[in-house]
Amino acid sequence: MPAVEADVLVLGAGISGCALAYHLARRGVGPVVVYDPRTPAAGASGRAAGIVTEQLWNRWDVEVTRESHREYAALAQEGDPSAYVRNGFARWTRSPEVARVLEESLERLRGWGVRVDEATAPDLARWFPAGRFDDVAAAVIGHDDACVTPSALTTLYAERARQSGVVFDFGQPMRSLALSSDGAVLGLDAGPRRARRVVVAAGAWSKALLAAAGHPLPLVPYRTQAALLRPSTAWKEAFPSGHDLDTDVYLRPEANGRILAGDGTEHVEADPERFVPGGDEAFVQHLATSLQERFPGWSDSELVSSWAGVCTATPDRRPLVGPVPGAPGLYVMAGFNGFGLMRAGGTARRLADLLADGERSPGPRAALEPVWPARLAGAPTRFTPKPGFTLEAGDDPRF
């Protein structure tokens, strides 16, 4: 057997890979090497809107996100206080049918310990003075939700991991990746890196990496967009993040009186090596129309910038985290369906426990059961991505 340089090789230095490296170091697993052909947060993590909300699908999701949230607040407090704001998250609709589902979601969320309440049109008008909500049929507010600066958190995780001895290999192309029962050999120009175990945490690139390694999983990269707007009158008091369920546009306060708004999700497969990185005309137009209707006070905003990033869908919209079926020593942490920022810390801690204690260890395994990759073994690797802030939840018995 060739000399093993690392116990765990993490492929990808987005928030998933960096949070995993941090938690592996905390659990005393090592040596750990994180490899990325680019730099930290060069993928979706550097392009995300940064909304962290507990208005999610199931108890597992809520617990994971709550854990991430607490960790982000603590990391930001120590390293970059501007990277975290607890501002709440409001959602509203004018459709009576969607209103019924939104109202039902309140009880379900409360059952999972989420602090969420009904909101009225006057509440919304108070929180968003630039808005107009007289036609709203129902609204909810999650009091504890927050927004963060995703690239700052990714860097904070990487810095902490590095201080604990994790080695980062950045900026050189991958020449090869060979997997065998002895472990993995990563071919780089600077020489090979050998590892006993490998975690693919490469976001939208994970699909191709796993397929090339002979272990394809059902992951479909798709493009989604966001924009930075500067209203003619800068906002002074931070407002909650908001999601208009009718137009599917979300927005949040951004530094210096600006607004970050997004959606523009495409329901077709994208190539992370060849996607259009700027926001497109149709997206910007959709934002402008939505603002005109719902936020007339912000409809004259200047477009500062717009951009796209590539996220990764799975057929059941739950991530894939844990051992890759039929590939001893190979693990995956991907397929977050557009919500990987808010889930990264809690998911990484659970995967680090699994890697520290072993796959057969019942506790760590149970903690990842709802996202265990084997559930989708053999599923088609081409399907239509269906991401988004869904309302339906709890119907799937696995969650």
Ligand SMILES: Cc1cc2nc3c(=O)[nH]c(=O)nc-3n(C[C@H](O)[C@H](O)[C@H](O)COP(=O)(O)OP(=O)(O)OC[C@H]3O[C@@H](n4cnc5c(N)ncnc54)[C@H](O)[C@@H]3O)c2cc1C
């Ligand atoms: C516009 C937009 C808005 C979003 N808003 C939110 C939000 O509000 N809240 C939320 O929770 N999520 C949001 N997301 C989703 C979130 O950004 C992602 O789910 C999350 O960042 C995924 O992190 P990751 O580390 O898994 O992947 P990435 O951040 O994509 O990182 C993957 C890394 O893998 C690297 N890589 C590529 N090839 C290789 C290779 N061969 N070997 C090793 N590494 C490789 C890449 O260079 C990259 O650095 C948003 C995404 C976008 C695009």
